[in-house]
Amino acid sequence: MAGLYLHIPFCKQACYYCDFHFSTDSRHRSELLEAMHKEMTLRKGFLSAPLETIYFGGGTPSLLEGDQIASFLALAEKTFGIAPQPEITLEANPDDLTKDKLHAIRAAGVNRLSIGIQSFRDDLLKYLHRAHDAQAARRSLEESREAGFTNISIDLIYAIPGLDLASWETSLKEAASYRPEHLSSYSLTIEERTVFGHHLRAGKLRRVEDEQAAQQFERMQDVLEDLGYEQYEISNFSLPGFHSRHNSSYWLQKPYLGIGPSAHSYDGVRRYVNLANNPRYAEALRSDRIPSEAEVLSAVDQINEYLLTRLRTKWGVDLRVLRKLGDDLPGRCGSRLNRYMEEGLLVISGEEVRLTRRGMLLADRITEELMAG
Numbered sequence: 001m002a003g004l005y006l007h008i009p010f011c012k013q014a015c016y017y018c019d020f021h022f023s024t025d026s027r028h029r030s031e032l033l034e035a036m037h038k039e040m041t042l043r044k045g046f047l048s049a050p051l052e053t054i055y056f057g058g059g060t061p062s063l064l065e066g067d068q069i070a071s072f073l074a075l076a077e078k079t080f081g082i083a084p085q086p087e088i089t090l091e092a093n094p095d096d097l098t099k100d101k102l103h104a105i106r107a108a109g110v111n112r113l114s115i116g117i118q119s120f121r122d123d124l125l126k127y128l129h130r131a132h133d134a135q136a137a138r139r140s141l142e143e144s145r146e147a148g149f150t151n152i153s154i155d156l157i158y159a160i161p162g163l164d165l166a167s168w169e170t171s172l173k174e175a176a177s178y179r180p181e182h183l184s185s186y187s188l189t190i191e192e193r194t195v196f197g198h199h200l201r202a203g204k205l206r207r208v209e210d211e212q213a214a215q216q217f218e219r220m221q222d223v224l225e226d227l228g229y230e231q232y233e234i235s236n237f238s239l240p241g242f243h244s245r246h247n248s249s250y251w252l253q254k255p256y257l258g259i260g261p262s263a264h265s266y267d268g269v270r271r272y273v274n275l276a277n278n279p280r281y282a283e284a285l286r287s288d289r290i291p292s293e294a295e296v297l298s299a300v301d302q303i304n305e306y307l308l309t310r311l312r313t314k315w316g317v318d319l320r321v322l323r324k325l326g327d328d329l330p331g332r333c334g335s336r337l338n339r340y341m342e343e344g345l346l347v348i349s350g351e352e353v354r355l356t357r358r359g360m361l362l363a364d365r366i367t368e369e370l371m372a373g
Protein backbone atom coordinates (compact mmCIF):
# COMPACT_ATOMS: atom_id res chain seq x y z
CA MET A 1 0.00 0.00 0.00
CA ALA A 2 1.32 3.47 -0.84
CA GLY A 3 -0.10 6.93 -0.46
CA LEU A 4 0.65 10.26 -2.06
CA TYR A 5 0.01 13.60 -0.37
CA LEU A 6 0.07 16.83 -2.37
CA HIS A 7 0.32 20.01 -0.32
CA ILE A 8 -1.30 22.93 -2.15
CA PRO A 9 0.06 25.88 -0.17
CA PHE A 10 -2.32 28.69 -1.09
CA CYS A 11 -5.34 30.17 0.69
CA LYS A 12 -7.65 33.10 -0.01
CA GLN A 13 -7.31 34.40 3.51
CA ALA A 14 -5.79 33.30 6.79
CA CYS A 15 -8.13 31.65 9.26
CA TYR A 16 -7.26 33.00 12.71
CA TYR A 17 -6.53 29.58 14.23
CA CYS A 18 -4.49 28.04 11.42
CA ASP A 19 -0.81 27.20 11.63
CA PHE A 20 -0.55 25.04 8.52
CA HIS A 21 1.82 26.17 5.83
CA PHE A 22 0.11 28.40 3.25
CA SER A 23 0.46 31.74 1.54
CA THR A 24 -2.26 34.23 0.60
CA ASP A 25 0.02 35.72 -2.06
CA SER A 26 -1.50 34.63 -5.36
CA ARG A 27 1.59 35.48 -7.45
CA HIS A 28 3.87 32.70 -8.73
CA ARG A 29 1.30 29.95 -8.22
CA SER A 30 2.01 28.32 -11.55
CA GLU A 31 5.78 28.23 -10.85
CA LEU A 32 5.04 26.54 -7.54
CA LEU A 33 2.82 23.92 -9.17
CA GLU A 34 5.52 23.31 -11.77
CA ALA A 35 8.04 22.79 -8.96
CA MET A 36 5.71 20.23 -7.38
CA HIS A 37 5.54 18.36 -10.69
CA LYS A 38 9.33 18.39 -10.78
CA GLU A 39 9.54 17.07 -7.21
CA MET A 40 7.20 14.21 -8.06
CA THR A 41 9.35 13.25 -11.03
CA LEU A 42 12.56 13.38 -8.98
CA ARG A 43 10.97 11.19 -6.27
CA LYS A 44 10.11 8.44 -8.73
CA GLY A 45 11.99 5.75 -6.78
CA PHE A 46 10.54 6.65 -3.37
CA LEU A 47 7.55 4.31 -3.45
CA SER A 48 7.69 0.69 -4.44
CA ALA A 49 3.96 0.02 -4.92
CA PRO A 50 1.25 1.70 -6.99
CA LEU A 51 -0.74 4.41 -5.26
CA GLU A 52 -3.84 3.32 -3.42
CA THR A 53 -4.61 6.73 -2.01
CA ILE A 54 -3.94 10.27 -3.20
CA TYR A 55 -4.74 13.25 -1.01
CA PHE A 56 -4.79 16.90 -2.08
CA GLY A 57 -4.37 18.83 1.18
CA GLY A 58 -3.28 22.27 2.11
CA GLY A 59 -3.73 25.12 2.11
CA THR A 60 -6.76 25.12 -0.11
CA PRO A 61 -6.64 22.57 -2.94
CA SER A 62 -10.10 23.66 -4.12
CA LEU A 63 -8.39 26.78 -5.48
CA LEU A 64 -6.92 24.52 -8.19
CA GLU A 65 -8.66 24.33 -11.56
CA GLY A 66 -9.90 20.97 -12.83
CA ASP A 67 -7.12 20.72 -15.41
CA GLN A 68 -4.45 21.37 -12.75
CA ILE A 69 -5.85 18.54 -10.63
CA ALA A 70 -6.04 16.27 -13.69
CA SER A 71 -2.43 16.99 -14.61
CA PHE A 72 -1.21 16.08 -11.10
CA LEU A 73 -3.14 12.82 -11.33
CA ALA A 74 -1.81 12.04 -14.80
CA LEU A 75 1.74 12.59 -13.57
CA ALA A 76 1.10 10.43 -10.49
CA GLU A 77 -0.14 7.64 -12.75
CA LYS A 78 2.87 7.96 -15.04
CA THR A 79 5.39 8.16 -12.19
CA PHE A 80 4.12 5.63 -9.65
CA GLY A 81 1.08 3.94 -11.19
CA ILE A 82 -2.32 4.04 -9.53
CA ALA A 83 -3.88 0.87 -8.11
CA PRO A 84 -7.45 -0.13 -9.00
CA GLN A 85 -10.19 1.64 -6.98
CA PRO A 86 -7.96 4.31 -5.49
CA GLU A 87 -9.22 6.78 -2.91
CA ILE A 88 -8.57 10.26 -4.31
CA THR A 89 -9.45 13.00 -1.83
CA LEU A 90 -9.49 16.75 -2.25
CA GLU A 91 -9.85 19.16 0.65
CA ALA A 92 -12.25 21.92 -0.31
CA ASN A 93 -13.65 25.11 1.13
CA PRO A 94 -17.38 25.71 0.61
CA ASP A 95 -16.90 29.08 -1.13
CA ASP A 96 -14.85 27.47 -3.92
CA LEU A 97 -17.36 24.75 -4.66
CA THR A 98 -19.45 26.22 -7.45
CA LYS A 99 -21.40 23.77 -9.59
CA ASP A 100 -18.84 24.12 -12.39
CA LYS A 101 -15.93 23.54 -10.03
CA LEU A 102 -17.57 20.46 -8.54
CA HIS A 103 -18.06 18.93 -11.98
CA ALA A 104 -14.49 19.79 -12.97
CA ILE A 105 -13.07 18.22 -9.81
CA ARG A 106 -15.07 15.06 -10.36
CA ALA A 107 -14.20 14.86 -14.04
CA ALA A 108 -10.50 15.18 -13.09
CA GLY A 109 -10.79 11.94 -11.10
CA VAL A 110 -11.36 13.03 -7.48
CA ASN A 111 -13.76 10.60 -5.77
CA ARG A 112 -13.77 11.91 -2.20
CA LEU A 113 -14.33 15.46 -0.93
CA SER A 114 -13.29 16.68 2.48
CA ILE A 115 -15.19 19.92 3.00
CA GLY A 116 -14.04 22.48 5.58
CA ILE A 117 -17.44 23.42 6.99
CA GLN A 118 -16.11 24.07 10.54
CA SER A 119 -19.41 25.56 11.79
CA PHE A 120 -22.99 26.23 10.68
CA ARG A 121 -23.08 29.51 12.65
CA ASP A 122 -22.26 32.75 10.85
CA ASP A 123 -21.00 34.49 14.01
CA LEU A 124 -18.53 31.66 14.70
CA LEU A 125 -17.37 31.45 11.07
CA LYS A 126 -16.67 35.17 11.22
CA TYR A 127 -14.88 34.78 14.53
CA LEU A 128 -12.66 32.08 13.02
CA HIS A 129 -12.13 34.32 9.97
CA ARG A 130 -13.35 31.74 7.52
CA ALA A 131 -13.97 32.87 3.94
CA HIS A 132 -17.50 31.39 3.78
CA ASP A 133 -20.77 31.73 5.65
CA ALA A 134 -23.24 29.09 6.82
CA GLN A 135 -25.37 29.37 3.71
CA ALA A 136 -22.36 28.59 1.51
CA ALA A 137 -21.59 25.62 3.75
CA ARG A 138 -25.11 24.20 3.30
CA ARG A 139 -25.15 24.89 -0.43
CA SER A 140 -21.76 23.20 -0.94
CA LEU A 141 -22.99 20.03 0.74
CA GLU A 142 -26.19 19.86 -1.29
CA GLU A 143 -24.44 20.60 -4.57
CA SER A 144 -21.61 18.15 -3.91
CA ARG A 145 -24.19 15.41 -3.71
CA GLU A 146 -25.95 16.68 -6.84
CA ALA A 147 -22.61 16.62 -8.65
CA GLY A 148 -22.37 12.90 -7.88
CA PHE A 149 -19.94 12.71 -4.96
CA THR A 150 -20.77 9.63 -2.92
CA ASN A 151 -17.93 9.93 -0.43
CA ILE A 152 -17.96 13.21 1.49
CA SER A 153 -16.25 14.17 4.72
CA ILE A 154 -17.21 17.21 6.79
CA ASP A 155 -14.76 19.04 9.07
CA LEU A 156 -16.12 20.71 12.19
CA ILE A 157 -14.45 22.58 15.06
CA TYR A 158 -15.61 22.53 18.67
CA ALA A 159 -14.48 24.26 21.87
CA ILE A 160 -14.77 27.62 20.13
CA PRO A 161 -15.37 30.50 22.57
CA GLY A 162 -19.10 31.24 22.35
CA LEU A 163 -20.11 27.70 21.32
CA ASP A 164 -22.22 26.14 24.08
CA LEU A 165 -23.13 22.49 24.41
CA ALA A 166 -26.66 22.80 23.01
CA SER A 167 -25.48 24.73 19.98
CA TRP A 168 -22.68 22.19 19.38
CA GLU A 169 -25.21 19.38 19.45
CA THR A 170 -27.37 21.25 16.93
CA SER A 171 -24.36 21.68 14.63
CA LEU A 172 -23.48 18.00 14.85
CA LYS A 173 -27.02 17.00 14.01
CA GLU A 174 -27.17 19.42 11.14
CA ALA A 175 -23.89 18.04 9.77
CA ALA A 176 -25.16 14.48 10.11
CA SER A 177 -28.44 15.40 8.38
CA TYR A 178 -26.48 15.55 5.10
CA ARG A 179 -25.46 11.96 5.82
CA PRO A 180 -21.75 12.53 5.07
CA GLU A 181 -19.84 9.26 4.91
CA HIS A 182 -17.21 10.74 7.24
CA LEU A 183 -16.78 13.49 9.84
CA SER A 184 -13.58 14.91 11.30
CA SER A 185 -13.87 17.15 14.30
CA TYR A 186 -11.10 18.93 16.17
CA SER A 187 -11.05 20.96 19.33
CA LEU A 188 -9.94 24.53 18.66
CA THR A 189 -6.34 24.77 19.77
CA ILE A 190 -4.63 28.11 20.10
CA GLU A 191 -1.28 27.90 18.35
CA GLU A 192 1.35 30.44 19.17
CA ARG A 193 2.08 31.73 15.67
CA THR A 194 -1.53 32.47 14.72
CA VAL A 195 -3.81 35.48 15.08
CA PHE A 196 -5.56 33.73 17.97
CA GLY A 197 -2.16 33.11 19.58
CA HIS A 198 -1.56 36.84 19.36
CA HIS A 199 -5.03 37.60 20.79
CA LEU A 200 -4.34 35.23 23.68
CA ARG A 201 -1.07 36.97 24.53
CA ALA A 202 -2.79 40.35 24.31
CA GLY A 203 -5.51 39.16 26.70
CA LYS A 204 -8.22 39.48 24.03
CA LEU A 205 -9.10 35.79 23.98
CA ARG A 206 -9.81 33.26 26.71
CA ARG A 207 -9.37 29.57 26.06
CA VAL A 208 -12.41 27.38 26.54
CA GLU A 209 -12.07 25.48 29.83
CA ASP A 210 -10.90 21.87 29.52
CA GLU A 211 -14.06 20.65 31.19
CA GLN A 212 -16.27 22.41 28.65
CA ALA A 213 -14.19 21.02 25.76
CA ALA A 214 -14.44 17.54 27.30
CA GLN A 215 -18.24 17.82 27.53
CA GLN A 216 -18.41 18.77 23.86
CA PHE A 217 -16.14 15.85 22.94
CA GLU A 218 -18.34 13.41 24.85
CA ARG A 219 -21.53 14.87 23.36
CA MET A 220 -19.99 14.41 19.91
CA GLN A 221 -19.29 10.74 20.67
CA ASP A 222 -22.89 10.24 21.87
CA VAL A 223 -24.61 12.05 19.02
CA LEU A 224 -22.54 10.57 16.21
CA GLU A 225 -22.63 7.03 17.56
CA ASP A 226 -26.41 7.25 17.92
CA LEU A 227 -26.55 8.27 14.27
CA GLY A 228 -24.53 5.27 13.13
CA TYR A 229 -21.01 6.74 12.93
CA GLU A 230 -18.06 4.81 14.29
CA GLN A 231 -15.28 6.68 16.08
CA TYR A 232 -12.28 4.97 14.50
CA GLU A 233 -9.79 7.62 15.58
CA ILE A 234 -10.07 10.26 18.29
CA SER A 235 -11.13 13.00 15.87
CA ASN A 236 -12.58 10.89 13.07
CA PHE A 237 -15.94 9.18 12.61
CA SER A 238 -17.31 7.27 9.66
CA LEU A 239 -20.21 5.24 8.39
CA PRO A 240 -19.27 1.56 8.01
CA GLY A 241 -16.63 1.07 5.32
CA PHE A 242 -15.87 4.77 4.89
CA HIS A 243 -12.89 5.46 7.14
CA SER A 244 -10.29 7.62 5.40
CA ARG A 245 -7.98 5.12 3.75
CA HIS A 246 -5.32 7.77 3.28
CA ASN A 247 -5.22 9.04 6.87
CA SER A 248 -5.48 5.51 8.22
CA SER A 249 -2.27 4.67 6.41
CA TYR A 250 -0.50 7.40 8.46
CA TRP A 251 -1.93 5.96 11.67
CA LEU A 252 -1.01 2.45 10.61
CA GLN A 253 2.51 3.64 9.73
CA LYS A 254 2.50 2.70 6.05
CA PRO A 255 4.94 4.46 3.70
CA TYR A 256 3.74 7.65 2.04
CA LEU A 257 5.22 10.39 -0.07
CA GLY A 258 4.44 14.06 0.49
CA ILE A 259 5.00 16.55 -2.32
CA GLY A 260 5.10 20.33 -1.93
CA PRO A 261 6.35 22.87 0.61
CA SER A 262 6.15 21.60 4.22
CA ALA A 263 5.00 18.13 3.12
CA HIS A 264 6.15 15.11 5.13
CA SER A 265 7.12 11.68 3.82
CA TYR A 266 7.88 8.34 5.43
CA ASP A 267 9.65 5.37 3.85
CA GLY A 268 9.34 2.95 6.76
CA VAL A 269 12.65 3.99 8.32
CA ARG A 270 13.09 7.71 7.84
CA ARG A 271 10.84 10.74 7.93
CA TYR A 272 11.41 13.58 5.54
CA VAL A 273 10.11 17.11 5.82
CA ASN A 274 10.14 19.60 2.98
CA LEU A 275 11.07 23.24 3.35
CA ALA A 276 8.02 25.32 4.33
CA ASN A 277 8.73 28.31 2.13
CA ASN A 278 7.07 28.64 -1.29
CA PRO A 279 9.63 30.77 -3.17
CA ARG A 280 12.64 28.89 -1.79
CA TYR A 281 11.01 25.52 -2.45
CA ALA A 282 10.35 26.50 -6.10
CA GLU A 283 13.86 27.90 -6.49
CA ALA A 284 15.49 24.67 -5.25
CA LEU A 285 13.41 22.54 -7.62
CA ARG A 286 14.38 24.79 -10.53
CA SER A 287 17.91 23.50 -9.97
CA ASP A 288 16.70 19.88 -9.59
CA ARG A 289 17.21 19.87 -5.83
CA ILE A 290 14.56 18.61 -3.39
CA PRO A 291 14.62 20.92 -0.36
CA SER A 292 13.97 18.26 2.23
CA GLU A 293 15.50 17.12 5.50
CA ALA A 294 15.61 13.52 6.64
CA GLU A 295 15.31 12.31 10.18
CA VAL A 296 16.27 8.75 11.06
CA LEU A 297 14.03 7.57 13.87
CA SER A 298 15.87 6.06 16.85
CA ALA A 299 14.51 2.84 18.37
CA VAL A 300 12.88 4.85 21.19
CA ASP A 301 11.38 7.33 18.67
CA GLN A 302 9.87 4.45 16.73
CA ILE A 303 8.28 2.97 19.85
CA ASN A 304 6.89 6.33 20.94
CA GLU A 305 5.57 7.17 17.50
CA TYR A 306 3.86 3.85 17.34
CA LEU A 307 2.22 4.45 20.73
CA LEU A 308 1.32 8.01 19.84
CA THR A 309 -0.42 7.19 16.59
CA ARG A 310 -1.94 3.82 17.36
CA LEU A 311 -3.43 4.62 20.75
CA ARG A 312 -5.55 7.27 19.01
CA THR A 313 -7.22 4.63 16.85
CA LYS A 314 -9.77 1.88 17.34
CA TRP A 315 -7.08 -0.61 16.28
CA GLY A 316 -4.95 0.26 19.31
CA VAL A 317 -1.46 -1.01 20.01
CA ASP A 318 -0.33 -4.49 19.00
CA LEU A 319 2.08 -5.80 21.64
CA ARG A 320 3.74 -8.07 19.05
CA VAL A 321 4.75 -5.02 17.00
CA LEU A 322 6.09 -3.33 20.12
CA ARG A 323 8.13 -6.42 20.94
CA LYS A 324 9.60 -6.37 17.45
CA LEU A 325 10.55 -2.75 18.09
CA GLY A 326 12.27 -3.91 21.28
CA ASP A 327 9.66 -2.74 23.78
CA ASP A 328 8.02 -4.75 26.55
CA LEU A 329 5.10 -2.45 27.40
CA PRO A 330 3.43 -4.72 29.99
CA GLY A 331 6.82 -5.27 31.69
CA ARG A 332 7.64 -1.56 31.62
CA CYS A 333 4.24 -0.12 32.56
CA GLY A 334 2.29 -3.06 34.09
CA SER A 335 0.93 -1.21 37.12
CA ARG A 336 -0.12 1.80 35.03
CA LEU A 337 -1.91 -0.43 32.54
CA ASN A 338 -3.74 -2.16 35.39
CA ARG A 339 -4.79 1.17 36.88
CA TYR A 340 -6.14 2.40 33.52
CA MET A 341 -8.07 -0.85 33.14
CA GLU A 342 -9.57 -0.51 36.63
CA GLU A 343 -10.56 3.06 35.79
CA GLY A 344 -12.24 1.91 32.57
CA LEU A 345 -9.86 3.86 30.34
CA LEU A 346 -8.17 0.99 28.57
CA VAL A 347 -8.78 -2.63 27.59
CA ILE A 348 -6.30 -5.37 26.85
CA SER A 349 -7.52 -8.30 24.82
CA GLY A 350 -4.91 -10.84 23.76
CA GLU A 351 -2.09 -8.84 22.20
CA GLU A 352 -4.16 -5.69 21.69
CA VAL A 353 -4.18 -2.64 23.94
CA ARG A 354 -6.95 -0.15 23.18
CA LEU A 355 -8.34 2.96 24.77
CA THR A 356 -12.00 2.88 25.69
CA ARG A 357 -14.39 5.63 24.65
CA ARG A 358 -13.66 7.40 27.96
CA GLY A 359 -9.94 6.73 27.60
CA MET A 360 -9.91 8.56 24.27
CA LEU A 361 -10.75 11.76 26.12
CA LEU A 362 -7.52 11.37 28.11
CA ALA A 363 -5.44 9.96 25.27
CA ASP A 364 -2.73 12.62 25.41
CA ARG A 365 -2.07 12.12 29.11
CA ILE A 366 -2.21 8.31 28.92
CA THR A 367 0.11 8.17 25.91
CA GLU A 368 2.60 10.45 27.59
CA GLU A 369 2.62 8.23 30.66
CA LEU A 370 3.22 5.11 28.57
CA MET A 371 6.02 6.50 26.42
CA ALA A 372 9.44 4.87 26.44
CA GLY A 373 12.81 6.50 27.13
Ligand code: SF4
Nearest residue numbers: 011014015018058059
Ligand atom coordinates in the same frame (compact mmCIF):
# COMPACT_ATOMS: atom_id res chain seq x y z
S1 SF4 B 1 -7.70 26.51 7.87
FE1 SF4 B 1 -7.48 25.88 5.74
S2 SF4 B 1 -8.36 27.61 4.59
FE2 SF4 B 1 -7.97 28.38 6.65
S3 SF4 B 1 -5.92 29.28 6.49
FE3 SF4 B 1 -5.67 27.18 7.21
S4 SF4 B 1 -5.26 25.99 5.39
FE4 SF4 B 1 -6.16 27.95 4.73
